Amino acid sequence: MSDSYDVTRRFILKGIMAACLLSVSRVGFAALTQMVAVRVWPSSTYTRITLESNIPLTYHQFFLTSPARLVIDIDNLEVNSTLRNITTLVQKNDPYIKELRVGQYKKDVARLVIELKQGINPNIFKLKPISEFKHRLVIDLYPQKKAKVDEDPLLGLLENFNKGKLTNTENDTRPTNKNNAVVIVIDPGHGGEDPGAIGYNKTKEKDVVLQIARRLRNLIKKEANMNVYMTRDEDVFLPLNVRVAKARSLHADLFISIHADAFKRREAKGSSVFVLSTRGASSSAASYLAQTQNEADEIGGVSRSGDHYLDHTILDLVQKTTISNSVLLGESILNQIKHVNPLHKKNIEHAAFSVLKAPDVPSVLVETAFISNPEEEKRLRTSHFQNQLATAMLKGIKNYIHRRKV
Template sequence: MKRQGFFRLAWLLALASVLLTASLPATASTSVESARIWPAPDHTRLVFDTRTPVDHTIFSLENPARLVIDLKNTDLKTDLDGLDLKGSPVKRIRSASRNGNDLRVVLDLDRDIKPRSFQLEPNQQYGHRLVVDLIQEERASLPSPDRPIVRDHGDGKRDIIVVIDAGHGGEDPGAIGPAGTLEKDVVLSMARHLKDLIDSKPGYEARLTRTGDYYIDLRSRTLLARKHKADLFVSVHADAFRSPQPSGASVFALSQRGATSETARWLARSENRSDLIGGVGGVTLGDKDDILAGVLLDLSMTASINASVGVGDYILGKLGKVTKLHKPGVEQAAFAVLKSPDIPSILVEAGFISNPREERNLASARHQRKVAEAVFDGIDDYFNNRPPPGTLLAWQKRQSGGGGSTEYRIRRGDTLSAVARQNQVSVQALKRANGLTDDRLIVGQTLQIPSS
C-alpha cells in the first residue's frame, strides 16, 4: 500500500508540473532592444536593435498604405512611440504580440513605398540589427538629366562643379575615436565648410552628396557626381587604424593595380565594407562591344586617375601647411567610391580619428575650417592652372594671357594631351612651341602655352 501511495503521489506531482508549465507564457528567443529612424531625401531607414539575429518577413498593404513587419520568436522591450517620424512617410507605428510568441509591427504610411529589409552583423557601435528601408521612388534624390545643373556666365562661360561627399552617415557611423567622436559627424561638418568656401568663389559651384545624417550607398554617390556634371569629386573621410599611433592627413586617388601601402590596403577594405549597408554597382557601356568598351573605359579611367593625382598633389601641398601629413605623396587604393571613369575623384582623409590627439583636432570646428580651407586652396590652385574648357576660369586665364604665350609647369599626372585640352590648344601647337618630338613629359618641366 505504501508503494502504491508513493507512485500515486509522484504521478500527481508530475501532472501538476505539466499543468503549471502549460499555464506559463512562452518565452521569445530574442527581443527588440531599441530602434532608430533615419529619414533621407529618397528613402527612410528604420533600424531595430535585436539581441540576436531574427527570422522576419515583411509585406505591404494598400488602402490605406501600410507595411507589416513580422518578427518570429521576438518580444518588444522598447517604446516605438518615442521615435521621431518627422520627414518620413511613417504616420504611426503600432505593435502587438502575435501567435503568442511572435511580434508584429505595423507602419501606417502616408504614401506607397517600396520596402527592403536585411540584417547587419554587430560593429564597433551597434549589435545585431534588422534594417527596413522604405524607398520613396517618386522622391528620387538624383536630379533629372534635363534639370539645369550649372550657372552660365554667358558665352558658354560656366561654373566649375565640385561634388563633395561626406562619407558614411545614418546607421553607418564610420570610424569611432577613443573619446567617442563619430567620423560621419566630423566629415559632414567639413563638407559643409568646404561647400561654403567653394560657393563663395566666382566660377565655382559645390554640391553635397548628403546634407544630413543619413546613408547613401556608394553607387549613388558617384551617380550624383555624374548627374551634377561634376568636374571634380571629393570624398571626405577620417582615418582609423588598429593602433592609436598612426597620424596625419592623406589624399588618395584610385589605383587600378591596388593599394600602394599596407595601410592603404587596410583602409580600402574598411571603407569598401560600408557598401554592405547599401548596394554596389558600376559603370556600364552596354551599347559598345566588349573590346571597344574596354578600350574606352581604360582610356577614360587613365585620364581621370592622372587628373586625380594632379589635383591631389595641389591639395597635399596646402594640407601640409595646416596639419601633419601621413605620407608626402598622393596614395592610390581601390576605394569603391573613386571608381568613376569620367570624373577626377579624390578621397581626403583629414586625419586619424583613432589617434587621441588628432581626434581632438578633428572634433574642433576651428581645425575643421582650416582643413576645409586647405582643400579648397588646393582645388583652386589646380583649376587656375588647368581650368576645364568652357569655364569662367578658362576664359579668365585666356584674358590674362593678353593673346601671347603663357607658361605651364608640369606636375605629376600630367599628359601632353591633357595640358593641350585644358589650355584650349592643339597637341601639335604645343609641340611646335616647345620643340617637342614626342609626347613624353618630365615633372618640373616648363611648357610655353601658345595663344590659340
C-alpha cells in the same frame, strides 16, 4: 574609415562563444529571437528603420488603408522593451512616418505598424552581421511621388540602385550651367547607420566630416565660376556607387570625398590624400584602408539587389586623363593641407577605393586627420581646425583648376 582588425578578432572570439551557446541551446530549446537594437534614420530622401536581432528575422509585410499603414509581422518574436522603444524614435518632422506602434499580435508574432504621412514604396531587406552589428532587417521608405527633374537627382539614383538599374549612362540631370562654372561635388563619408570610425571620446567620423564638408561648401559658394553640390547634407546612409553616380549625373569636374582616419595605434596621426589606383595599392596600409573603407556599404546596409556597375570592366575604361588629373588634384590639396596639419604620408597614396571609381570625374579622398588619435580627435571637433581644413582644400582646388589638363 576604421580599423576593423581588432573588431574582426573580437568578432571571431564572440563567434566562438556564440557557437558554444548555440550548441547548448539546440539540445534543450529552440533559440529565441531577441531584438537587440532598433533605430530610425529620417532624411529628406528616404527614411530607414533598422531592427537588429540575435538571429535573422522572418517576417511578412502588407498595407492597410484609412489610415495608410505598412504592417510588418515578425515570427517567433516576443515584444521586449527594446522593440517597444521604437515608438519613441519617430521625429515629428519625419517626411514619411506619422507614428510607429508595436504589439504582440499572436503569442509568437510581433507586429510593427508604421502609420504613414504619404504614399510610400518600401524596400525591405536583411543584412548579415558585420563589424559590431548583428542580424539586421532594414525597412527603407521611399516616396511614391517622383521628384521634379530640377531637384536633387539622389532619389532617382537610389531608386535605380535598388532596382539594380544604376547604369553607367545615367540621364543628364545637370542643372543648366550658364557660366561654364566648375562643378564640384563634395562627399562627406559614411552617414546614417554607418558611423565610420569612432574616436576615443566617441566622436563619430560621419559627424565631423559632414561639418567640414559644409564649411568647404560655404567657402566654394562665395567663389565666382564654381558650382558646388554635396552627396549628402544630412545624417543619411548612401551606398558608395550612388555617391559616384550623383557626381557623374551632375557632370562634376571634380569629386572630393572627406574622411577621418583611424588606426589601432593611438599615436598614428596626420593627414593623407588618396587617389584611385587601377594597379593595386601603393602600400599595404593603403590596401587595408581601401578594404575597410569599401566595407562601408555593408555596414551602412546595401541591399544586394544593387547592380554594382562599377566593376572591373568599367574600371578598365578609366581614362588616363582622369587619373592624372586626380593625381594633380590630390597633390594640390596635399600641398595646402600640410600647412594646417602634419602629413601622415608626404606623398599622395593610391588605393582602390570604390568611392573614387567614377571613370570620368577626377576624384580624391582626403583623410583629414586621425580620429583615433585623442589630440587630433579634439582638433577635428573645433570650428577653427575645420575651417583651416576647408580653406586648405579650397586653395588646393583652385590651384588644381589652373593646372588641370582639359
